[in-house]
Amino acid sequence: MTASTNSPDTLAFSGEEADDGGRTAGPWARLPTWLRRTIVFAALIGIWQLYTSVSGVSAFVFSGPWDVAKALADGVSSGDLVTSTWTTLRMLGTGMAIGIALTVVLTALAVTTTLGDDVLSLVSSMVNPLPSVAILPLAMLWFGLTDTALIFVTANAVLWPMTVSVSMGLRTTPVTLVMVGRNLGLKGWRLTWDVMMPAALPHALAGLKTGWAFGWRTIIAAELVFGAAGSKGGLGFFINNARYYALIPDVFAGLVVIALIGIALDLVFNVIERRTVVRWGMKEGASA
Numbered sequence: 594m595t596a597s598t599n600s601p602d603t604l605a606f607s608g609e610e611a612d613d614g615g616r617t618a619g620p621w622a623r624l625p626t627w628l629r630r631t632i633v634f635a636a637l638i639g640i641w642q643l644y645t646s647v648s649g650v651s652a653f654v655f656s657g658p659w660d661v662a663k664a665l666a667d668g669v670s671s672g673d674l675v676t677s678t679w680t681t682l683r684m685l686g687t688g689m690a691i692g693i694a695l696t697v698v699l700t701a702l703a704v705t706t707t708l709g710d711d712v713l714s715l716v717s718s719m720v721n722p723l724p725s726v727a728i729l730p731l732a733m734l735w736f737g738l739t740d741t742a743l744i745f746v747t748a749n750a751v752l753w754p755m756t757v758s759v760s761m762g763l764r765t766t767p768v769t770l771v772m773v774g775r776n777l778g779l780k781g782w783r784l785t786w787d788v789m790m791p792a793a794l795p796h797a798l799a800g801l802k803t804g805w806a807f808g809w810r811t812i813i814a815a816e817l818v819f820g821a822a823g824s825k826g827g828l829g830f831f832i833n834n835a836r837y838y839a840l841i842p843d844v845f846a847g848l849v850v851i852a853l854i855g856i857a858l859d860l861v862f863n864v865i866e867r868r869t870v871v872r873w874g875m876k877e878g879a880s881a
Contacts, residue, residue: 758800762793
């Protein structure tokens with residue numbers, strides 16, 4: 594069997610360096626992360642503009658970056674886009690808070706009691722594969738045409754991916770840590786909260802990333818189907834309303850806002866991870 598050409602010894606012999614992921618650290622890898630991502634972002638915008646200019650696609654079905662930028666500016670100045678974004682973020686935040694609280698309770702019960710473990714395993718296996726937007730009709734019957742229906746389906750979307758991740762983190766807590774906690778007199782909820790929960794932090798952050806993404810997609814889809822919640826509509830309603838009136842730049846503007854919020858929250862999660870999991874030595878390496 595021949596040695597891999599990317600092994601550390603081979604790279605050292607050839608004078609090349611490898612980054613933390615084992616990839617060859619060429620000139621591109623030596624650039625700061627923010628600069629690399631900015632260049633990629635600018636390239637994507639350039640490809641978008643090039644396609645719009647040379648493809649001859651109808652403006653009725655596709656908009657270029659400049660038209661979308663103007664639609665964004667108009668939406669912000671009029672307040673329509675800002676209000677819609679805030680409405681969606683408010684409901685998403687409420688749903689996530691409920692989902693996180695339920696995750697802590699359910700996973701703690703699953704670790705400390707056999708009944709809790711059986712209930713969580715069975716219910717999560719049944720509900721987790723179910724698209725949360727599929728229960729929207731029931732939520733509308735239960736809670737009416739209100740924000741509560743959207744918050745309910747969002748909390749459901751956030752809850753189950755997080756419980757799976759946190760449960761795995763709790764189950765894989767090093768036995769040594771558990772033994773130390775028990776030697777200090779900790780047991781039950783105290784052992785779970787003071788020892789096992791901190792040890793499960795990497796899995797909890799991974800679950801939070803997955804949960805928010807599920808919740809984000811669910812609430813946008815629910816708004817597209819559900820429409821306005823009360824007297825105000827969120828981003829999904831904004832996009833669907835723009836589609837109804839054939840305001841294609843506004844449709845793209847709503848999609849761009851969704852993408853930008855996704856980028857912003859990913860940056861927030863990365864900062865939290867670097868300042869906790871990586872700094873505490875619970876994960877090797879950190880992004881530049």
